[in-house]
Amino acid sequence: MGDKVAFIPVRYGPQVVGGAETLTRAMVEELDARGWPVEVITTCALDPYSWTNHFPPGVEKVHGITVRRFPTESRKYTRKVFRTETRMLEGKRVSRRRQEFWIRSVVTSEAMRSWLGEHRDEYRAFVFAPYLFGTTYLGVLEVPEKSYIIPCLHDEPYAYQHIYRKLMRSARGLMFNSVPEMELARRIFGDDLPGRVVGMGFAPYGADGERFRYKYSIEGDFILYTGRREIAKNTPLLLRYFCNYLENTGREVSLALTGAGHIDIPFSFRNRVIDVGFVNQRDLRDAYAAATLICHPSTKESFSIMILEAWLAGLPCLVHGDCAVTRYHVESSGGGLWFTDYPTFHEALEFLLDNPAARKRMGERGREYVLANYSWDEVVRNFEAVLEEGEARR
Amino acid sequence: MSESEDREGRISAGAAENLALDLEEIDVGEIMRAIEERVERRRAEGVYRDLPLLELEDERTGGGEAEVSLDPLHELIFLVQLARQYAEVTSHYPIGSKRSVVGPLIVLAKKAMRRFMTPYMDALFAKQREFNAQCLRSMETFLEMIKRERERSYHGGLDRYTAWVELGFAEDDEELLREAARRFPEGEVVVHLCSGTGGFLAAARAEGRKAVGVEDDARLVRMAQERDLKVTAARPMDFLDSLPPESLRAVFLKELGERDDSRELVWMVTALADRMEREGRVVVLNHHPHSVLGVEEAFEDPTLLRLVHPDTMRALFLHAGFREVEVTPVGQYGEREIEEWRKKLEGVLEEGDGMAELLFGPRRYLLEARR
Numbered sequence: 001m002g003d004k005v006a007f008i009p010v011r012y013g014p015q016v017v018g019g020a021e022t023l024t025r026a027m028v029e030e031l032d033a034r035g036w037p038v039e040v041i042t043t044c045a046l047d048p049y050s051w052t053n054h055f056p057p058g059v060e061k062v063h064g065i066t067v068r069r070f071p072t073e074s075r076k077y078t079r080k081v082f083r084t085e086t087r088m089l090e091g092k093r094v095s096r097r098r099q100e101f102w103i104r105s106v107v108t109s110e111a112m113r114s115w116l117g118e119h120r121d122e123y124r125a126f127v128f129a130p131y132l133f134g135t136t137y138l139g140v141l142e143v144p145e146k147s148y149i150i151p152c153l154h155d156e157p158y159a160y161q162h163i164y165r166k167l168m169r170s171a172r173g174l175m176f177n178s179v180p181e182m183e184l185a186r187r188i189f190g191d192d193l194p195g196r197v198v199g200m201g202f203a204p205y206g207a208d209g210e211r212f213r214y215k216y217s218i219e220g221d222f223i224l225y226t227g228r229r230e231i232a233k234n235t236p237l238l239l240r241y242f243c244n245y246l247e248n249t250g251r252e253v254s255l256a257l258t259g260a261g262h263i264d265i266p267f268s269f270r271n272r273v274i275d276v277g278f279v280n281q282r283d284l285r286d287a288y289a290a291a292t293l294i295c296h297p298s299t300k301e302s303f304s305i306m307i308l309e310a311w312l313a314g315l316p317c318l319v320h321g322d323c324a325v326t327r328y329h330v331e332s333s334g335g336g337l338w339f340t341d342y343p344t345f346h347e348a349l350e351f352l353l354d355n356p357a358a359r360k361r362m363g364e365r366g367r368e369y370v371l372a373n374y375s376w377d378e379v380v381r382n383f384e385a386v387l388e389e390g391e392a393r394r
Numbered sequence: 395m396s397e398s399e400d401r402e403g404r405i406s407a408g409a410a411e412n413l414a415l416d417l418e419e420i421d422v423g424e425i426m427r428a429i430e431e432r433v434e435r436r437r438a439e440g441v442y443r444d445l446p447l448l449e450l451e452d453e454r455t456g457g458g459e460a461e462v463s464l465d466p467l468h469e470l471i472f473l474v475q476l477a478r479q480y481a482e483v484t485s486h487y488p489i490g491s492k493r494s495v496v497g498p499l500i501v502l503a504k505k506a507m508r509r510f511m512t513p514y515m516d517a518l519f520a521k522q523r524e525f526n527a528q529c530l531r532s533m534e535t536f537l538e539m540i541k542r543e544r545e546r547s548y549h550g551g552l553d554r555y556t557a558w559v560e561l562g563f564a565e566d567d568e569e570l571l572r573e574a575a576r577r578f579p580e581g582e583v584v585v586h587l588c589s590g591t592g593g594f595l596a597a598a599r600a601e602g603r604k605a606v607g608v609e610d611d612a613r614l615v616r617m618a619q620e621r622d623l624k625v626t627a628a629r630p631m632d633f634l635d636s637l638p639p640e641s642l643r644a645v646f647l648k649e650l651g652e653r654d655d656s657r658e659l660v661w662m663v664t665a666l667a668d669r670m671e672r673e674g675r676v677v678v679l680n681h682h683p684h685s686v687l688g689v690e691e692a693f694e695d696p697t698l699l700r701l702v703h704p705d706t707m708r709a710l711f712l713h714a715g716f717r718e719v720e721v722t723p724v725g726q727y728g729e730r731e732i733e734e735w736r737k738k739l740e741g742v743l744e745e746g747d748g749m750a751e752l753l754f755g756p757r758r759y760l761l762e763a764r765r
Contacts, residue, residue, distance in 0.1 A: 213546045217465045266451040267458035334422045342444035343433040361420045
């Protein structure tokens with residue numbers, strides 16, 4: 001039996017934006033640095049909307065790590081696929097056969113699947129991420145005896161489909177990012193689901209907030225949003241709440257958005273909503289150090305890397321109260337506040353802006369929480385434990 | 395009630411009361427309970443208007459065009475993102491129909507038409523795509539260049555206020571400053587460019603000279619003003635720029651060229667030559683690179699980037715058009731200081747003939763230039 005551990009994210013590379021992808025890359029690089037024999041098996045896709053093949057297929061080295069890329073099948077978004085997806089999102093019943101048909105339209109790579117089958121003996125484990133895609137579903141079913149999943153599970157209609165129950169129960173173990181995610185998985189897929197919380201490690205870093213302000217010409221108090229800008233992440237909701245807040249209070253505060261994706265900013269608010277686009281890691285860390293607070297309005301999170309990273313810079317956060325994971329982080333640490341509607345957003349933001357001492361204390365609490373719970377030593381220990389538990393069950 | 399009055403009413407209501415909470419021991423659960431109670435109380439007051447964005451925008455602009463002053467960099471970033479969105483031209487847009495009965499037929503007809511037209515449209519679109527891609531690339535390159543330039547021109551987080559006041563690395567030798575002040579005739583108004591905490595202004599006052607400072611760091615300006623010293627808040631370069639030629643009689647500078655971009659040194663000396671009256675006098679007090687221990691002391695100040703040799707400084711002033719330039723080494727080590735150092739260095743260095751001069755040479759030099 002081989003001793004290599006293969007990570008199988010749907011996309012991989014330094015230019016790839018996304019929670020599961022960032023987490024996988026961090027884990028791969030950390031294990032590699034600790035001397036683990038790791039490899040990455042992934043697709044040639046870069047764009048998470050079209051999933052077209054961007055990278056050339058074949059083997060390449062990314063930061064010294066072997067990455068094998070396989071082409072994706074072109075996605076046929078037919079009427080049948082669309083109707084199936086709509087029924088799922090509306091919570092209507094979809095037959096198992098139709099689910100099987102549907103998953104084959106959500107990013108698959110036949111070349112990758114057959115390669116996994118042919119080379120299964122060369123690897124100790126295959127770690128797939130995240131749960132939603134055809135690459136994960138078909139890959140796990142191809143090599144179930146060595147499969148582990150980092151599900152990055154959200155409470156969303158897809159999660160309740162039968163195919164995903166089959167997927168989760170086929171794997172040897174699951175690696176959750178947080179306690180609420182694990183509880184959600186056990187509620188949906190059964191209490192006896194194997195696995196434990198692994199997450200991702202964080203290390204303290206230095207940052208220069210003034211540098212960010214200077215480079216991007218930002219003055220005064222500002223709220224930071226970072227990540228993909230899309231409905232699923234509730235970015236339009238944040239924009240609406242923020243613009244209404246400005247209108248209702250007349251306060252001089254800005255919202256700075258970093259990350260990929262398009263967002264329609266009303267023209268009259270464009271001097272207060274600053275979209276700086278995709279930024280590199282140094283700029284992002286400087287942005288954490290420069291911001292007054294970070295707001296993360298998404299309700300579908302399994303981990304929320306950005307909040308934990310922002311806490312390391314001592315930044316308090318404002319999260320959506322309907323997101324079990326981010327609220328859990330905030331309640332456990334005391335590192336911020338939450339909102340559930342516009343009035344609570346208004347008051348929580350007002351409180352944070354008016355109380356620098358409270359902001360500072362919340363930021364400190366958040367930092368203490370991250371350092372205590374998400375060190376790499378702890379994460380790697382839990383990762384290894386999941387592999388050993390899975391191997392013991394064979 | 396007019397719209398603006400209504401808005402002001404909402405503003406004052408929104409900022410009315412603060413939550414009374416113990417901020418020492420933060421309990422976020424307690425804060426959230428207080429927030430929810432407050433929301434319940436104030437909901438009826440109508441302070442929480444939450445309009446859809448389009449409606450909000452219409453209300454603000456009255457349906458017309460808003461006048462918004464944007465930072466040019468933010469505008470460029472926005473335009474690049476917009477261009478990225480529209481650069482890809484394709485004929486493969488989704489085709490559908492809302493009509494239930496004839497809908498499928500309409501869709502079929504549209505699809506057939508598209509299939510028929512695609513070869514012609516693609517030929518046209520290919521050129522458009524190529525052109526768009528070139529435009530986008532140009533914009534992205536331009537934006538990248540600007541961001542890189544801004545990054546390079548950022549001098550770092552350790553400014554003079556942080557280094558001198560917060561970290562305590564200030565090095566104001568009052569005796570040297572008084573000696574510099576004495577180089578100016580009594581009754582002359584001396585302008586100190588980059589006056590910092592106002593050490594020279596105070597020394598000049600003690601020597602019976604009138605001095606005014608020019609300083610761009612608001613915190614340092616405030617510190618000097620609290621000592622009842624006269625300081626103008628302005629960038630020294632902008633201040634010089636704003637003056638007519640031959641309008642200054644006496645200027646003092648400390649640590650000239652030892653911070654910031656070295657190109658600014660040449661600019662500053664040239665600008666001084668242009669703004670000084672005939673017979674006007676510039677005095678510079680700089681670190682002398684001759685003394686090993688003096689250099690070590692100088693670089694305790696983390697804002698210092700380099701030392702400028704007195705010969706270099708002299709040459710620059712002469713080249714800029716100053717008629718007479720005289721350099722005097724100052725800041726000799728006292729006997730007691732030398733003795734202390736000798737004890738510290740005993741056994742480490744063997745003292746030869748030139749060693750004392752190398753170690754204990756003058757720490758500073760005064761350059762006096764006349765136009």
